[in-house]
Amino acid sequence: MDKSMSVQVRQSHVRKTPSFLSMIKKTLSYGDRVVVLEDKKDWLDIRVEATGTRGFMHRSALTVKKVVLNPGKQAVEKTATSDEFALAGKGFNENVEGRFRADNPHLNFIGIDRMEGCGVSEDQMRDFLLKGQLIPREGAL
Amino acid sequence: MKETTRRNFLFVAGNCAAAGFLLAGCKTMEAMNKMMDVVSVDVGPVSSSQAQSLIKVGQAVAKTFESFTPEQEYYIGRTIGAMVLQKYPAFDSVLANTYINVMGQTLAAASDRPDTFAGYRFQIQDSEEINAFAAPGGFVFVTRGLIRCCKDEDSLAAVLAHEIGHIQGKHGLQAIKQSRITHAVTTLGLEGAKQLGGKEISALTQTFEESISDITNTLIVNGYSRIQEKEADLAAVEILNRVGYSPHGLIAMLNQMQTRLKPGTSDFARTHPLPEDRIQALEPVLGSFAPYQHPRPRLLRFNTAISWI
Numbered sequence: 189m190d191k192s193m194s195v196q197v198r199q200s201h202v203r204k205t206p207s208f209l210s211m212i213k214k215t216l217s218y219g220d221r222v223v224v225l226e227d228k229k230d231w232l233d234i235r236v237e238a239t240g241t242r243g244f245m246h247r248s249a250l251t252v253k254k255v256v257l258n259p260g261k262q263a264v265e266k267t268a269t270s271d272e273f274a275l276a277g278k279g280f281n282e283n284v285e286g287r288f289r290a291d292n293p294h295l296n297f298i299g300i301d302r303m304e305g306c307g308v309s310e311d312q313m314r315d316f317l318l319k320g321q322l323i324p325r326e327g328a329l
Numbered sequence: 330m331k332e333t334t335r336r337n338f339l340f341v342a343g344n345c346a347a348a349g350f351l352l353a354g355c356k357t358m359e360a361m362n363k364m365m366d367v368v369s370v371d372v373g374p375v376s377s378s379q380a381q382s383l384i385k386v387g388q389a390v391a392k393t394f395e396s397f398t399p400e401q402e403y404y405i406g407r408t409i410g411a412m413v414l415q416k417y418p419a420f421d422s423v424l425a426n427t428y429i430n431v432m433g434q435t436l437a438a439a440s441d442r443p444d445t446f447a448g449y450r451f452q453i454q455d456s457e458e459i460n461a462f463a464a465p466g467g468f469v470f471v472t473r474g475l476i477r478c479c480k481d482e483d484s485l486a487a488v489l490a491h492e493i494g495h496i497q498g499k500h501g502l503q504a505i506k507q508s509r510i511t512h513a514v515t516t517l518g519l520e521g522a523k524q525l526g527g528k529e530i531s532a533l534t535q536t537f538e539e540s541i542s543d544i545t546n547t548l549i550v551n552g553y554s555r556i557q558e559k560e561a562d563l564a565a566v567e568i569l570n571r572v573g574y575s576p577h578g579l580i581a582m583l584n585q586m587q588t589r590l591k592p593g594t595s596d597f598a599r600t601h602p603l604p605e606d607r608i609q610a611l612e613p614v615l616g617s618f619a620p621y622q623h624p625r626p627r628l629l630r631f632n633t634a635i636s637w638i
Contacts, residue, residue, distance in 0.1 A: 196399050197444045208438040208571075218400075230441060249444035251398075279513055280401040280537050287534040288408060288541075296414035300407050303450040303468065306430045313435040320482065321624040322573035324439065 191224045192237065193250040196274065200249035202241055206231030209310055209324070213243045218276060219255040394502040396510050399466070402502060403446035406466030408541050409501065409548065413462045413470050416549070417454035420473060420638065425453055428634035432482070433469060433489040439571040440490075440564070442497040449496070451489065453638070459590055460597045461488060462548055463495035465502050473638050475597075478585040481623050482631040483578030487565055491579070494564030500557045504547035509540045552600025562607055566614055576614075577621040583608050 195216045202222075203210040206229075214236060216222070222245065226233035231244045253274040289297055317324065397405070420426070433451035437443060449467035454460075459474040469492040479485040495501065513536050547553060553561075566576040587604040590597065601607075 197446045198448075200444050208443060246443050248442045274398050276398075276400060279398070279533070280404045280540075282404070283530060284534050284537050285404050285408060287530060288537055291534075294415060295408070295411040296419075297407070297411045299414040299419050299452070300410045300468070302419070303410070303452050304447065306426065306450055306452075307448060308431050308434040312431050313438065316431045316435055317573065320627040320630065322627075324573050325571050 191227065191252065192254075193222055193224055193232075193234075193252055194255040194274070195220045195222070195249055196251040196253075196255060197249050200245060202234065202236060202243035202245055203231075204243060206233075206244040208246075209313060210244070212310070214239070214241045216245075216249075219257045221254075222250065224250075394499060394505055394510060396514055397502060397505075399444075399446035402499075403466040405502070405537075405540060405544070406464040406468050408537075409462075409464035409544055410468040410470070412541070412545055413464060413468075413549075414452070414454070417456040417458070417460070417470070417472060420453040420455040422453070422638065424633075425635045425638055426451070428630075429453060429471070429485070429489065432486060433493070436486060436490050436568050436572055437467070437493050440493050440497050440568050442493075445496065449493065458597065459586060461492055463492040463501065464548070465496065465499070465544070467496055469493070469496070474589075475586075476635060476638060478589055479582050480585060480636075481578070481581070482627045483569070483574045483621070483623070484582035484585070485578075485631070485635065486569055486572070486574045487576070487579035487582050490565035490568040490574075491561045493568060494561030495553065495557070497564055498557065498560050500553050500561070501544045501548060503557075505540045505543045509536050509543065512536045513540070549600075555602055558602050558607070559610055562611060563614065566611070566618075570618065575621045576618050580608055580611060580615065581621065583611075 195218055198218055200216055201212045202214040202216060204213055205211075216236065221237040222234040223237055224232050224234055225242075230247050232247055232250065233242075234245050235242050251274055254272055255274045255276055257276045259273075259275040259278060285297075289295065316322075429451045434449050437449040445467040447466065449469065451469045451471070453476065454470050454472045456472040457474045458472055459478060460472045461475050462470040464470070469489060471488060471492070475488060476485065479488060513533065552558075562579065565579055569576045569578060583604040587608075590604065
């Protein structure tokens with residue numbers, strides 16, 4: 189039987205080939221489910237459960253646990269007897285950070301927020317490789 | 330935690346564990362029972378079935394640092410990063426910071442862990458001291474002092490790839506003591522018995538503080554283990570090769586560092602193996618890679634974007 193996995197990061201891409209910077213076929217979000225068709229090496233051959241899109245995702249984006257978004261009391265209780273679930277937004281989260289920040293106002297969280305705004309597009313990365321005469325070993329372009 | 334301790338948080342040697350959290354190696358039923366005593370103190374008595382349920386939580390998921398989801402790792406990393414930026418302020422150059430972000434995020438995409446919860450980010454810090462930090466989840470910091478050890482792009486790529494190696498290996502998370510992980514998971518399990526109230530959030534925040542302290546203690550005070558440093562160097566070689574950089578850039582950077590680093594006088598010298606030892610360990614690995622070259626366009630953009638800092 190094919191194995192199901194969940195996206196465990198905020199956003200990740202389904203790619204055409206098993207290689208970084210390969211063409212993006214679809215972008216998935218935290219908690220989205222995929223069916224693993226082939227589980228070898230770091231790039232998994234998958235099918236998106238909701239749309240049927242086929243492609244490759246990196247192992248680091250996925251978990252075998254079922255990610256529960258906005259878990260209510262019932263979902264949390266289930267985890268008391270099972271290791272099959274990952275609860276989004278629980279444990280060390282925004283609330284805990286908020287409490288910690290209130291107690292440590294001198295720490296530079298504004299600098300961290302600014303860093304988070306420095307995301308780079310894949311087009312920028314391709315351009316960077318090309319102009320720097322960098323030829324990736326895995327045929328990333 | 331007292332206010333005075335908070336102010337000096339970076340330099341606290343993980344000594345702020347309250348008695349209620351002294352649960353190291355809590356794997357046996359006896360230890361679990363002791364933990365239940367602690368839980369009852371924290372949140373009031375729970376019923377027998379609820380207690381059994383919590384014990385199951387602890388036993389089922391109180392495993393290792395891997396128990397933290399990438400989302401929790403991200404919140405840990407944000408706080409570590411806020412501390413690192415407190416220690417050395419950010420160097421505000423859009424040109425230089427954009428350059429290391431494009432380079433660093435490209436290297437990270439080629440690593441064994443391209444997907445962290447919110448992606449990788451890189452920041453130059455305004456300090457003459459030679460240093461770099463990798464906070465969990467993908468926040469990487471490099472001082473101007475360390476960038477000055479890089480004479481070309483391949484060398485700088487080696488610095489960033491080494492830090493990515495620490496994040497890929499979850500070396501920061503590994504510094505968190507088992508007792509914190511057990512307690513965090515158990516507090517989460519409490520929600521099944523009772524919605525988290527102020528006391529439980531306070532308990533979780535204290536565990537968070539202690540986990541942060543464990544990591545900063547390793548990251549800033551003591552340094553990673555020699556094995557983890559070697560792992561990060563080997564990861565860097567692999568990442569550089571995948572992207573198309575010369576792994577010899579790492580040796581070039583270490584040679585420069587050796588001439589600039591005064592042993593025992595800085596944080597970096599105290600927390601890292603000697604450059605000459607790292608070079609010696611890398612030489613057998615690098616023999617198979619092509620000689621070091623500096624294509625002109627790559628050198629030009631390095632000089633424009635960053636060599637002036």
